[in-house]
Amino acid sequence: MSATTPRTYVPRNVSVADIExxxxxxxxxxxxxxxxxxxxxxxxxxEPASTEEVSEVMKLASQAGLKVAARGGGTKLGWGNPxxxxxxxxxxxxxxxxxxxxxxxxxxxxxxxxxxxxxxAQLAKAGQMLALDPPGHACxxxxxxxxDASGPLRxxxxxxxxxxxxxxxxxxxxxxxxxxxxxxxxxxxxxLGKLYTGSFGTLGIVVEATFRLHPLPxxxxxxxxxxxxxxxxxxxxxxxxxxxxxxxxxxLEWAHNAETAALYVGFEGIAPGVEAQAEATMxxxxxxxxxxxxxxxxxxxxxxxxxxxxxWQHSEGVGLKLxxxxxxxxxxxxxxxxxxxxxxxxxxxxxxxxxxxxAVMAAGAPADFAxxxxxxxxxxxxxxxxxxVLHAPPELKRAVDVWGPVGDALPLMRRVKERFDPNRxxxxxxxxxxx
Amino acid sequence: MDITQLxxxxxxxxxxxxxxxxxxxxxxxxxxxxxxxxxxxxxxVLPENAEQVQAVVRLCHEQGVPFVARGSGxxxxxxxxxxxxxxxxxxxxxxxxxxxxxxxxxxVVEPGVINLWVTQEVAPxxxxxxxxPSSQLVCSIGGNVAENSGGAHCLKYGFTTNxxxxxxxxxxxxEMVHLGGKAPDSPGYDLLGAFVGSEGTLGIVTKITLRxxxxxxxxxxxxxxxxxxxxxxxAVSAIIAAGIVPAAxxxxxxxxxxxxxxxxxxxxxNAPALLIVELDGPAVEVEHQFQLVEQLCxxxxxxxxxxxxxxxxxxxxxxxxxxxxxxxxxxxxxYYVQDGVIPRTALPEVLREIAALGERSGVRVANVFHAxxxxxxxxxxxxxDVEGEAERAEDVAGDILLICLKHGGSITGEHGxxxxxxxYLPRMFTEDDMKTMQLLRCAFDPHGFCNPGKxxxxxxxxxxxxxxxxxxxLQQAGLAEVx
Numbered sequence: 072m073s074a075t076t077p078r079t080y081v082p083r084n085v086s087v088a089d090i091e092x093x094x095x096x097x098x099x100x101x102x103x104x105x106x107x108x109x110x111x112x113x114x115x116x117x118e119p120a121s122t123e124e125v126s127e128v129m130k131l132a133s134q135a136g137l138k139v140a141a142r143g144g145g146t147k148l149g150w151g152n153p154x155x156x157x158x159x160x161x162x163x164x165x166x167x168x169x170x171x172x173x174x175x176x177x178x179x180x181x182x183x184x185x186x187x188x189x190x191x192a193q194l195a196k197a198g199q200m201l202a203l204d205p206p207g208h209a210c211x212x213x214x215x216x217x218x219d220a221s222g223p224l225r226x227x228x229x230x231x232x233x234x235x236x237x238x239x240x241x242x243x244x245x246x247x248x249x250x251x252x253x254x255x256x257x258x259x260x261x262x263l264g265k266l267y268t269g270s271f272g273t274l275g276i277v278v279e280a281t282f283r284l285h286p287l288p289x290x291x292x293x294x295x296x297x298x299x300x301x302x303x304x305x306x307x308x309x310x311x312x313x314x315x316x317x318x319x320x321x322x323l324e325w326a327h328n329a330e331t332a333a334l335y336v337g338f339e340g341i342a343p344g345v346e347a348q349a350e351a352t353m354x355x356x357x358x359x360x361x362x363x364x365x366x367x368x369x370x371x372x373x374x375x376x377x378x379x380x381x382x383w384q385h386s387e388g389v390g391l392k393l394x395x396x397x398x399x400x401x402x403x404x405x406x407x408x409x410x411x412x413x414x415x416x417x418x419x420x421x422x423x424x425x426x427x428x429x430a431v432m433a434a435g436a437p438a439d440f441a442x443x444x445x446x447x448x449x450x451x452x453x454x455x456x457x458x459x460v461l462h463a464p465p466e467l468k469r470a471v472d473v474w475g476p477v478g479d480a481l482p483l484m485r486r487v488k489e490r491f492d493p494n495r496x497x498x499x500x501x502x503x504x505x506x
Numbered sequence: 507m508d509i510t511q512l513x514x515x516x517x518x519x520x521x522x523x524x525x526x527x528x529x530x531x532x533x534x535x536x537x538x539x540x541x542x543x544x545x546x547x548x549x550x551v552l553p554e555n556a557e558q559v560q561a562v563v564r565l566c567h568e569q570g571v572p573f574v575a576r577g578s579g580x581x582x583x584x585x586x587x588x589x590x591x592x593x594x595x596x597x598x599x600x601x602x603x604x605x606x607x608x609x610x611x612x613x614v615v616e617p618g619v620i621n622l623w624v625t626q627e628v629a630p631x632x633x634x635x636x637x638x639p640s641s642q643l644v645c646s647i648g649g650n651v652a653e654n655s656g657g658a659h660c661l662k663y664g665f666t667t668n669x670x671x672x673x674x675x676x677x678x679x680x681e682m683v684h685l686g687g688k689a690p691d692s693p694g695y696d697l698l699g700a701f702v703g704s705e706g707t708l709g710i711v712t713k714i715t716l717r718x719x720x721x722x723x724x725x726x727x728x729x730x731x732x733x734x735x736x737x738x739x740x741a742v743s744a745i746i747a748a749g750i751v752p753a754a755x756x757x758x759x760x761x762x763x764x765x766x767x768x769x770x771x772x773x774x775x776n777a778p779a780l781l782i783v784e785l786d787g788p789a790v791e792v793e794h795q796f797q798l799v800e801q802l803c804x805x806x807x808x809x810x811x812x813x814x815x816x817x818x819x820x821x822x823x824x825x826x827x828x829x830x831x832x833x834x835x836x837x838x839x840x841y842y843v844q845d846g847v848i849p850r851t852a853l854p855e856v857l858r859e860i861a862a863l864g865e866r867s868g869v870r871v872a873n874v875f876h877a878x879x880x881x882x883x884x885x886x887x888x889x890x891d892v893e894g895e896a897e898r899a900e901d902v903a904g905d906i907l908l909i910c911l912k913h914g915g916s917i918t919g920e921h922g923x924x925x926x927x928x929x930y931l932p933r934m935f936t937e938d939d940m941k942t943m944q945l946l947r948c949a950f951d952p953h954g955f956c957n958p959g960k961x962x963x964x965x966x967x968x969x970x971x972x973x974x975x976x977x978x979x980l981q982q983a984g985l986a987e988v989x
Contacts, residue, residue, distance in 0.1 A: 175743060175851035176880070198749060219691070230691075232699050233668050248942035252934070254847045256879040257916040258654045258703050259923055259934055260961070261943040262667070265699025274695075286749030309609060313632075315723035317788055344791030394689045396610040426610075426689050456689040477694040480683040483949065484695045490945040503694040 085135045085159075087115065093127040094119045098165070106160055108140060109153035110465050113160045120165040122239065122247055122278045129276070130245035132159055133496050139243075140498050141276040143184060143214030146207030150218055150461050151271050152473055155500030161276055163213050169193050170279065171253075178236070178253055180281040183213030199284045202228035206381045213277040219269030222379035223320035223337065226424055228285065231268045237281035238264040240274070243496040248275070255283045266487070272498045273506055274491040288319075288339035292349040293371045296362040297331040298323075301408070304334055305401035307359045308423045311336065312397075314355065316348055318424070322378045325404065325419040331360070334423065335374060378420070381429065383462050388417045388431040389440070390462030393447065397426040399454030404428065406450045414443040426456065434463065437470035444471050452476075474503040507569050509548050516551050516593075519561045524599070526550035535594050538579040538586040539641075542842075543925050547574070547588030552596045556674060556682070556712035559595065563710060564680030566593055572955045575710045577617060577646030581653060582843055583924030585705045585960060592958075595710060597648050603627055604713065612671065612688045613716045617648025621655075624716060633718045636663040639920070640828050651711050654703030656920035658754045658827070659784075661878035663719070665920070667702040672715030675701065678708075678956040688715055700946060705922050706957040708950040722786035725753070726796045727820045730803040731777035731810040735759055735873070738779040739853040741806035742877045745783065746850070748802060750795050755878035756782040756827050759857075761837070762872040762885065763826075769833030772826030775810045781877065782823055830874045831885065838870070838887035840896070844903045845921040846910035850880040859909050860884060869895075869902045881919035882910070908933065923961045931963055944968075 090099035094117055102113035115137075119125045132139050137158035142148060163184030170180040174197040181190060187203070187210050194200055205220030214220070216238070221230040228234065237251035240263075250263035267274055298304045304323050311318065320337040336352055338345040349364050356362035365371050383390035395403050400423050407416045407428070413435025420429040434440070440463075448458045460473040477484065481504045488495075488506045500506075507515070513527045526532055527549055536544040548571075553559045566573045573593040576586040588594045600616035603623065607613070608631055613624055621642040624635040638657035639645055645655070650666045651673070663669075672686040686698040701708055732738040738757050745752060758766065758780045767774055774780060783799050785792045803811055814820035826833075834841045848856050857873065864871040872885040884906050888899035907917045907930055917923070917930045931940065940962060948968035950956070959965060 173849060173851065175746065176849040177746065178849070219696075229664070229668060232696060233664060242942065246938050246942060248939050249935070250939065250943065252916050253914050254849055254880055254916050254919070256656060256660065256665070256847050256876070256881045256919040258656075258665075258920055259916050259918050259927075260931060260940070261946050262654070262700060262703050263943060263946065265667070265696045266946065268696055268699070269691075270695055286751065289749070312609065312611070312720065315720065315788065317722075340788075340791050341794055343794055344788055347790040348788055392691075394691050396607070396612075396688045398609045427691065454689065455687050457691070457693050459693055474693045478684055478692075480685055480694065480697060482681075483677065483683055483697060486949040487695055487697070487946065490949045491942075 085115065085131065085137060089131065090115060090117050090128065093131065094124050102160065108148050108157060109468070111154050111157045113140070113157045115158060116160045116162060118162045118165045122241065125161060125241045125276055125278055126245040126247050128161060129241050129243060133244050133494060136494070137496070138499055139496055141213065141217065141272045143211030144186065144207060144209040146210045147214055147218045147220060151501040152505070153465050153468060154498060163211060166278060172197065174199060177284040178255065178281060179284055180237070180253060180279065181212050182279055183216070183277045184211050186211055187215060194284060195287060198287050200287050201282050202234060202285045203231065204379045206379055212280055216268050216277050216280060217270065217272045223322050223375060223422060226321055226422065227317070227319040227339070232265045234282050235264045235268060235280060236283055238267060238277060239279035240267055240277050242275045243492040243494065251281065253281050271502050273488060273502045274497065276497070290340060290342040290345045291368070291371055292338045292345040293365040293374055294336040294349050294352045294356060294362060295365060296334045296336070296356040297360045298334055299331055299360065301401035301404035303359060304332060304423060305398065307334060307356065308397065308400070310355055311352070312424060314351070316352060320375070321422070321424040323421040323423045324378070325408070327415060327417050335378060337375060381462070382418050382420050383431040386417060386431050387434065389434045389460065389467060391430040391432060392459045392461050393428040393430060393451050393456060395426050395451055395454035395456030397424055399456070400426060400428065402454065403450060403456070406447060410443065413439050434467060437467055440467050441470045448475050477503045512569060512571065513549055515565055516549065516562060519565065520551055520553050520558050524552045524554065535576065535579070535588060535596065538576065538581045538584060540582050540584045540924070540926055543584045543587050545588045545590050547594040548591050550594045550596055552599050554599045556676070559710055559712050560676045560680055560682055562593070562595060563676050563678065566955060567679045567953070570953070570955070572958045574957050575648070575652070575706045577649030577652070578620070578644050580641040580645045581649060581922065581924065582845065583918065583922040583926045585653060585922050585924035585957070587925045589958060597646065597710070600712070607688065608633065610688060611718050611720070613718055615647050615714050615716065617646060617651070617711050617714060619647045621645050621647060621650060624718070628718055632721045634721055635716055635718050636669055637666045640831065647714050647716070648711050651702050651714055652704070652706045653920070653922045656881070658756055658876060661755060661876065662751050662753045667699060669717045670698065670702055670714060671717050673698055673701060673711050674713035675709040675711050678951040678953070686715070705924060705961050707947060707961055709956060724789040724792040725784065725786040725820070726792055727782065727784045727814040727823055728796070728800065728803070729774070729812045729823050730781045730783065730808040731775040732779040732781065732806070732808055733777070735779040735857050736854045737807040738781050739857070739877070741781060741803045741808065742853070743851065744802040744806055745799055746878070748798060750785070750799065752783055752799070752878060753786040754782065754784040755876070757873070757875050757877040758827065758830060759873040761870065762830050762834070762874045765833040765837045765872060766826035766830050768836040770825050770829050772822050774826055775812070777809060782827055827874070831883070834872055834885045834887065838889070840888050840890040842886040842888070842899050842903050844882070844884045844886060844906050845918050846882050846884070846907050846915060847919040848880045848882065848910050848913045848915035850877070852913040853877065853880065856882070856909055856913055860906055863902060863905055863909070867898055867902050869899055871902065879919070880915065904930070925960055928961055928963045931961070
């Protein structure tokens with residue numbers, strides 16, 4: 072048996088100048104408080120300009136025993152557990168190019184640091200889009216992949232995993248590895264794109280990605296229905312599901328103590344198509360409550376721009392993501408709405424037909440918070456789902472396991488991490504089970 | 507433990523009926539749908555439930571015996587080719603549909619369930635299972651998961667991987683894990699996504715949660731004849747450029763049309779190229795876009811357009827296409843089904859190159875493909891009784907893959923790498939790419955017992971995980987020491 076000799080790295084004092092030698096003058100610097108992740112400030116920040124430079128930086132970092140986090144737009148850096156340790160942030164700010172847009176093939180290859188809005192603007196010139204609408208307008212493609220961020224449109228187009236067709240990552244030891252390719256249909260080799268998606272930078276640093284694109288819809292329509300109870304919302308969503316309507320998004324918005332909640336049903340397609348679907352939806356909705364159709368494009372844009380953003384962004388509250396089978400959304404909403412005092416819910420948003428709920432909860436004392444999370448996790452678990460604490464002050468995050476139980480595959484996940492990053496160089500402690 | 511003892515131990519797990527050890531009976535399982543490769547396994551075991559699969563795998567693991575999982579055996583890359591001295595675990599007795607949850611659009615099945623059964627089961631309520639490989643009458647869901655099977659309708663609806671939300675897996679050491687579930691976004695690594703399409707090298711699925719879809723309100727299908735594959739190709743480009751995402755776009759060339767006509771008489775127009783275009787969705791949208799498709803076909807020089815007026819006509823249109831592989835048997839004693847992918851826009855050029863290749867080598871190639879997503883299925887015709895023809899056909903089939911790669915494509919769109927294409931994998935991926943894929947393999951199957959020798963050209967030992975030295979579990983328990 073050819074066992075590899077265990078390597079023990081002696082952490083070396085890497086300086087800004089050491090890194091500048093790899094990426095050029097002015098592209099590495101000391102870390103500042105603004106670079107902190109959950110209160111942990113890195114010693115160094117580097118902005119490589121190519122895959123090769125990322126690879127060189129990672130070789131140096133891993134040999135020196137540095138702990139590394141990748142950063143894109145920084146919009147979701149607070150997600151996950153606080154880092155166990157952090158020496159170096161690898162920013163993808165200079166990896167910001169659209170490498171290739173093959174409009175005829177509905178495929179685009181980008182560098183990880185490209186801003187999503189910027190990419191969409193370039194694709195729109197050819198009447199196309201990447202069908203992802205995650206929160207955070209400053210977000211980058213790399214960050215969206217690493218956090219598996221999604222928005223209302225997932226109902227129609229799926230999430231990153233359904234659109235990503237090729238990926239290149241730099242592993243902890245500097246190895247550059249791609250999987251997938253540039254064609255939509257491809258089963259050659261393992262589909263590591265899915266493994267990296269949502270892995271929170273713990274397996275490698277995404278440097279390039281290829282996506283399948285969709286045509287921009289010619290027309291959009293939004294139907295708004297006011298409902299009085301979670302159960303009523305559930306009934307309507309069920310009725311939509313049994314109909315032949317094909318909504319692109321279905322979002323429920325519930326403010327605490329509000330008399331009614333609003334259900335937004337979005338349609339995309341050609342003008343006569345969305346008109347017909349909106350009309351049919353109105354017919355269906357009438358029996359449930361007050362409803363109307365929004366036709367003005369600007370007003371619709373406002374609605375969906377708001378609904379894709381994280382609801383806790385401008386609030387003092389804690390941000391939770393709960394999942395369940397779609398039919399259990401009303402039960403979960405009910406459980407959330409019955410919270411009182413420091414556990415009361417300030418605001419709820421549900422991707423009602425997919426089974427995802429975003430909740431803003433008042434931030435109470437750590438012990439109360441932990442008890443409430445446990446209680447809600449039990450309810451979500453009864454419906455096949457989970458609860459993840461996405462946004463909370465570090466002291467509350469430390470009071471709970473932000474990811475919650477992962478099930479019997481956790482040991483396997485640990486083995487995957489051990490193979491890809493045996494020295495725990497990348498984002499140590501931030502992922503499930505302390506990976 | 508020798509084979510006789512192993513067979514005995516297996517019988518203790520699955521019963522007498524569940525173990526095959528007679529040489530003649532074992533031969534039934536010597537190949538899958540790719541009959542060019544044949545290996546007789548040492549033993550065939552047919553478990554009836556997940557617990558038996560787990561016990562069988564655990565025994566293999568303990569005894570260091572390699573094993574291969576097999577569903578219906580329709581695979582076309584030799585993925586279920588047995589290993590000599592190994593056990594073939596056949597899942598075809600695990601055929602129960604365990605749960606149907608229509609409101610949440612989920613169906614839970616055992617791996618041996620046939621693809622089409624799922625749709626048949628939920629069709630009366632107006633639902634269906636989207637992935638529809640040509641073999642859907644016989645292929646198993648477990649096999650679909652292993653191969654990430656596609657089908658004609660994956661242009662719009664995606665592949666198996668987009669329609670599986672949960673798996674119960676027996677890992678190569680016999681441990682059982684649950685990946686994903688009925689609800690979305692399980693926290694943790696998306697091992698479900700990494701598992702689907704791993705060609706039986708990471709473990710054996712014992713339970714699968716599928717996503718089913720609501721039947722579309724309207725389906726419209728047309729058949730358009732063209733004077734050349736170039737014209738047909740430009741019609742496809744025009745349809746895509748118009749912002750239409752058809753449910754399916756299929757193309758056949760003259761030789762494929764001839765074969766289909768000889769075999770199932772779909773009454774296709776006699777033309778150098780045919781397109782089948784299918785749209786589905788809400789009625790108003792489909793009607794509008796269907797007219798546009800018709801117009802675009804005409805503008806691209808279509809010589810004849812037929813529109814299916816009812817389901818019967820639609821079925822007939824599809825019958826010719828779906829039976830095209832087997833139909834080629836009518837015009838050639840032997841044939842090899844290739845599976846390659848190109849960027850769709852490279853289609854005219856690639857077809858010219860394939861035609862030139864065929865002429866140069868004197869080998870006939872019939873072309874059938876999923877034109878919407880650039881997935882080619884060239885059928886390389888030969889007569890195995892004529893010396894040298896089989897080899898020549900194999901060379902031509904291989905060269906077609908190299909043409910695909912030259913145009914930025916892939917060596918397989920849906921059939922998998924398996925045994926057949928592993929030598930081409932290094933043409934598509936670097937040594938580092940493949941080493942990185944092997945990291946995943948090593949996390950699941952450090953000893954390499956599970957479908958060994960497939961997918962990757964050179965088997966690799968996983969080695970210990972580098973990093974801080976760690977005690978062996980036996981050491982930890984004080985049962986062993988390392989000197």
